[in-house]
C-alpha cells in the first residue's frame with residue numbers, strides 16, 4: 001500500500017483537525033510542517049512529533065517531495081500557497097475554505113492545478129458529515145419532493161462561516177448551479193475577519209438551476225448554525241450537524257435521524273487517498289469551493305450594482321473591496337477591528353497595512 005507524504009502549510013487551529021483526519025487513514029504520513037511563526041511551528045511539531053519544520057513554505061515544498069500539500073493559512077494565502085504547491089506537482093492539494101478571496105484567485109488556482117495535473121480539493125469537510133449526506137440522499141430519493149426553498153443563517157462574514165452554508169445548500173440538493181443572485185450588505189463599521197474586509201450584516205437570495213431558491217442571512221437573526229431548513233413540494237427537512245428532522249406525509253410527524261458516528265475529517269482524508277488512486281471523485285473537488293465563493297461575490301456584486309446578478313460573476317476582484325475603496329460604504333464608526341484578532345500570535349501575524 002502506498003504511503004502519501006503530507007506537508008502542512010500553516011500550523012494553527014484547523015491544521016489540528018487535518019492531523020486528526022490523516023491519523024485516521026494509514027495511507028498518509030504527515031512528514032513536514034511550515035509556519036513563519038516559530039512558536040506555532042514548534043508547538044505543533046512537538047505535539048505531533050514531526051521533525052521536518054520550515055519557516056518558509058516554499059523551502060518545504062522544494063525540499064520534501066510531497067505527495068499531498070495541505071494549505072491551512074488564512075484566506076488571503078489560500079491562492080498563493082495553493083499555486084506555489086501546485087507548481088511543485090504533488091499528487092493533490094487540500095486547501096482550507098473559503099477557496100479564495102475573489103474569482104480571479106479561484107480561477108488561477110484551478111488553472112495551475114489543471115496544468116500541473118494536481119488534484120485540488122477545498123476543505124468543506126461537512127460534505128463528509130453523515131447527517132448532511134443522509135439529507136442529500138433523502139432529497140435525491142424524493143423524501144420531500146422537489147426542493148423549493150432552503151433557509152440558512154450564519155455569522156462572521158460571508159467568506160468565513162457562510163461559505164460553509166452555501167456549500168451546504170448546494171450539497172444537500174445534489175450540487176445545483178446558481179443561476180441568479182440578489183443580495184445586499186450593511187457595513188457601518190470597519191469590520192474584518194482573518195484580515196479580510198467583511199460586512200456587518202448581509203442577506204442573499206440565490207436561484208438555482210433545479211428551480212429552488214436559497215436564502216442566506218448573515219448576522220440578521222439570532223439562530224446561527226451549520227445546516228438549514230429545506231422546504232420541498234411534499235415535505236420539510238431540518239438539518240444541523242447532529243441530526244436530520246424529516247416531516248412528510250409518510251412520517252406524519254417529525255422523524256429524527258441522528259448522526260451515525262462517522263468522522264467528517266477522516267472521511268475527507270480517506271476520500272482524498274481514494275481520489276489519488278483513481279477510485280472516486282473527491283466530493284470537495286475544487287469546483288464546489290469555487291461555486292460557494294462565486295455566490296458570495298455575486299451577493300457583493302448585487303449590492304454594488306443594485307441589480308440581480310446573472311451567473312457567472314464576471315468581476316474578478318472582490319466587489320466589497322471595490323465598494324469600500326470607491327467610498328460607497330463609508331463607515332459611521334471608524335476604527336478597524338478584526339473579529340478573529342484573538343488568533344494573532346505576535347508581530348509576524350500583524351494584518352497587512354495595519
Ligand SMILES: NC(=O)c1ccc[n+]([C@@H]2O[C@H](COP(=O)([O-])OP(=O)(O)OC[C@H]3O[C@@H](n4cnc5c(N)ncnc54)[C@H](O)[C@@H]3O)[C@@H](O)[C@H]2O)c1
Pocket residue numbers: 009010011012013014015034035036037040057072073074075077096097098123124125160194343349
Ligand atoms: N473547515 C473548517 O471548518 C474551518 C474551521 C476553522 C478555520 N478554517 C479555515 O482555516 C484557515 C486557517 O484558520 P485557523 O483558524 O486555523 O487560523 P490560525 O491563525 O489558527 O492558523 C493559521 C496559521 O497560518 C500561519 N501562517 C501565516 N502565514 C503563513 C505562511 N506564509 N506560511 C505558512 N504558515 C503561515 C500562522 O502563523 C498560523 O499559525 C482559514 O482560512 C479558515 O477559514 C476552516
